[in-house]
């Protein structure tokens with residue numbers, strides 16, 4: 001898998017997890033073979049960049065390449081500024097969070113709440129891609145709820161805006177972390193774009209990761225009972 005100038009090998013990534021994937025955890029995962037390890041979500045609000053938490057999350061000294069930093073917010077200009085700020089502080093890939101279902105994030109119309117406003121998704125992606133020289137990736141869910149699975153449209157919007165790779169958490173926002181990841185929906189999203197796509201959700205054993213990586217679209221043809229994580233390219 002190629003993300004801008006970075007070869008992601010193996011095409012297996014540590015997903016961003018606030019409170020979990022801090023620098024020592026990412027360093028450990030990269031040492032153990034992860035092709036990519038994404039930072040905890042960092043806020044795009046500059047008023048919060050000097051808090052202890054943000055300073056800690058934005059410290060990438062000594063971290064192996066490529067350093068991928070996730071930013072969260074709702075305002076295109078703020079996200080663009082946050083992308084620039086994080087690149088100045090060592091980010092080599094910027095990942096935009098449109099997957100977080102947490103109320104405190106969605107209530108300010110960030111994270112997965114953004115999936116409800118496709119025009120805003122386009123503006124955010126375009127502004128962030130324009131703001132930095134490094135590749136910008138995007139993390140989404142399959143949609144807002146089961147009646148509004150707009151992941152295919154969001155993926156196409158992202159690709160048109162210059163997003164370099166996409167991660168799809170195979171659940172809707174309404175599903176939170178419940179139920180099984182929808183690999184058939186992820187397969188439809190992957191089939192609709194040419195940028196690399198990470199499948200995310202329910203990767204809890206190496207065997208499941210292998211099964212998903214070995215699958216070919218459509219994923220529901222796979223023989224493994226639970227598919228876990230799949231990356232294309």
Ligand SMILES: Cc1cc2nc3c(=O)[nH]c(=O)nc-3n(C[C@H](O)[C@H](O)[C@H](O)COP(=O)(O)O)c2cc1C
Pocket residue numbers: 015016017018019020040041070097098099100139169177200201202203
């Ligand atoms: C404790 C925790 C923190 C998380 N924090 C983030 C985050 O900061 N950014 C993000 O995009 N996703 C976050 N996620 C979601 C994960 O990256 C991933 O999409 C999700 O856990 C996949 O589903 P699974 O648990 O079935 O594998 C978090 C998940 C957990 C459990």
